[in-house]
Amino acid sequence: MFETKERFKKDFMMRLEQREERESLHAAYSVLSEMVKEWINDDWQANKRVQREEAHKQLYYFSIEFLTGRILGQNLMNLSVHSLVSDGLEEMGFSLAEIEEQELEPGLGNGGLGRLAACFMDSLASLGLPGHGYGIRYKGGLFTQVIKDGYQGETPTHWIDEKEDWGMRQEELAKNIPFYGNVHLEVQDNRLKPVLRNAVWVKAVPYDMPVVGAGGKTVNTLRLWQAESASYPLPEGMEQDFYQQAVSEISDRLYPDDSQQAGKVLRLRQQYFLCSSSLQTILQERDYPLSELPKHVAIQINDTHPALAIPELMRLLMDEQGMVWEEAWEITTHTISYTNHTILQEAMERWDSALLEALLPRIYMIIQEIDRRFREKVLEQDLDEAARKKLSIIEGGAVHMATLAVVGSYKVNGVARLHTDILKMREMKELNDYFPHKFHNITNGIAHRRWLVKANPELTGLISSAIGDEWIREPIKLHGLNPFAGDPSFLQDLQSVKLLKKRQLAEWIRKQHGAVIDPESVFDAHIKRVHGYKRQLMNILHIQLLFNHLHSDRNFRPHPRTFIFGGKAAPSYHFAKQVLKLINAMADKVNNDPLAKNHLRILFIEDYSVSKAERIFPASDVSEQISTASKEASGTGNMKFMMNGAVTIGTYDGANVEIVEQVGEDNAFIFGLSAKQVMQFEKEKNYFTNDTLAHDPELQLLMSQLLNGELSGGEGNVSYIKKQLVDENDPFFVLKDLQPYRKAHERLLSVYEEPSAWLGISAVNIAQSGIFSSDRTIQQYSDHVWNLEELTNHYT
Ligand code: CR6
Structure with a gap:
């Protein structure tokens, strides 16, 4: 039934016509998934037999x-019929993307x-x-x-x-x-x-x-x-x-x-x-x-x-x-x-x-x-x-x-x-x-088929036009892309693909959330569970530092950035829930501030999930991997970003270490305490937040703004944050790493201003990401x- 497009169309229509609600997208989903299940079933039974025999x-x-x-689209891709089905459906007036969205x-x-x-x-x-x-x-x-x-x-x-x-x-x-x-x-x-x-x-x-x-x-x-x-x-x-x-x-x-x-x-x-x-x-x-x-x-x-x-x-x-x-x-x-x-x-x-x-x-x-x-x-x-x-x-x-x-x-x-x-x-x-x-x-590794081939067909097409498509079977062959990091015409195409993915995300966000973001701004994404060690708090405090800087220095007018957050907090994890509230309160403030809004936008994507991730990774320029060194065992989002050409700003933690080893220190923005330093402080118990604050008026101002409730819409909204930063002496070193983090962002932005340099870095990241395919891991x-x-x- 998937042998030719015509055969598929005929079969699909015949089945759809037998459905009661044949007009609905859901019926189309139901028919298509039924066909795929039947198609798989023979091979499935044969596999069971062969594996036994x-x-x-x-x-x-x-x-x-x-x-x-979601499973339907993944199966269509692995069965190598995704484009046949997509084209066939389009000719009949359906959109496969819309049908896929029907799947719970x-x-x-x-x-x-x-x-x-x-x-x-x-x-x-x-x-x-x-x-x-x-x-x-x-x-x-x-x-x-x-x-x-x-x-x-x-x-x-x-x-x-x-x-x-x-x-x-x-x-x-x-x-x-x-x-x-x-x-x-x-x-x-x-x-x-x-x-x-x-x-x-x-x-x-x-x-x-x-x-x-x-x-x-x-x-x-x-x-x-x-x-x-x-x-x-x-x-x-x-x-x-x-x-x-x-x-x-x-x-x-x-x-x-x-x-x-x-x-x-x-x-x-x-x-x-x-x-x-x-x-x-x-x-x-x-x-x-x-x-x-x-x-x-x-x-x-x-x-x-x-x-x-x-x-x-x-x-x-x-x-x-x-x-x-x-x-x-x-x-x-x-x-x-x-x-x-x-x-x-x-x-x-x-x-x-x-x-x-x-x-x-x-x-x-x-x-x-x-x-x-x-x-x-x-x-x-x-x-x-x-x-x-x-x-x-x-x-x-x-x-x-x-x-x-x-x-x-x-x-x-x-x-x-x-x-x-x-x-x-x-x-x-x-x-x-x-x-x-x-x-x-x-x-660890990631399924490059889902996170690159399926999530980003445009980039997949560009890569294959440069180096052929063998890399899809053998992702290490993405190495072939390295010489293109200095090829202006390839980099221009890479830029166009990124812009397209950013536009698609912006359009989806407008429809889903009613929020407007500018595809010409830097898309800087921090998407993962909300947790103390993952330091979403450091990210949002950095944004407040930028906000303060904008208001105190007329000469500071940086390239527009959109800070995208997404992630859930465990329902009983009060600290993480307050960080989430803080992000949303800051979004309200910054996005409505006449001066700041031209340079900074904050977007919190509600109910982060795999399908939302599939839209965000391809559209991101910057990958936030800023866990307290030693705490993130590996991370895998870091690999998904890299494979889609986003550049890492991060600590030497988890698999970030190996990512930087692959791309070289010039092609990532690393900052902050090392795992060794963190573990040393933990062992000796000789770190004190006050030492960090003592000679830093900017941080002192920031702390007072945070603790008096100015940033969160009320003092009560930061009680657990206060407990952690002040009473518990900042166990995740948020304040200690904040200024180094800010400097890393400054370095990053200055490279971003030079498109050929930035795009070259992005290309190297893609070229070196093959090793992080889960095919290698398995x-x-x-x-x-x-x-x-x-x-x-x-x-x-
Ligand atoms: N939370 C690690 O924290 C790692 C994944 C998969 C985690 C994370 O760094 O990438 O596992 N650990 O190995 C646990 O769930 C216990 C995670 O997802």
């Missing part, structure tokens, strides 16, 4: 989040971690590797952000339209998961066996989504579990209503916390629900002896959220399959590997032992035994008390999930070189000393961790 080793990526974004966006992730998982799914399939995702089918994705009077409000997001869902319910593959109960030792088959009595059972029903790789040949599966009532008797005294409510809660909504551990029992239920259902499936689907599991299966746990996979696999191998501890441990620790995504203490998962024990009594017993055995080994070494503590899984009444994850995995990786070094040298030093061969780095995981084999004949 050829006995390929399978990777399963366990993640509590998969932030896929699955927001099954908070930010970078969930989006990374989605990029990995795309790269696995596109490289022809058998890798599948296991996650949860939350009914409510991340909340919808509603800004009212400058404050963030949250409303639930329901993304599932049962009729149009890309996920296919697989009733017959449902699994049952036990919670609570008590463990009894009983004699069964002549041996003592732990049996869980009086448990509460929950049914897990999988919804399978096809993941189509580029070229359309490889189709993997993203399996999302939904919680439902099981047909088991309820424990004594439990009411049916109460039970049903508790069950439906499990897959009801995504936790909205980014880099903050919630510590709630519901979250733990979600984690176990995911691990148990996925592992049960993997073990049941196999047709090889269990002892060979590591040869056939690799399981990657995305941060510690699925770390219960370790004791759960032990449980299944011992209690259900009758293995002894040693053999089960050998298999587990050769099957599971772990990626760490943060060193922020508040994000490190530590579960209260009593809570874990009550919810998962058998699992807790197994964790205790893992801990006991590991302690015994550690005792054989000559270590001091502090080091031993760091090597304990259960410590201080809590289960330390990162320690469990390291002990139970065969490989542990950080997500950018600096982050991995910090893990090895500081956060997990003792573990790294104990297991020197486990730790390694694999720097190839590294495959080579160094999973040991997968490419499926035969995946490209034809």
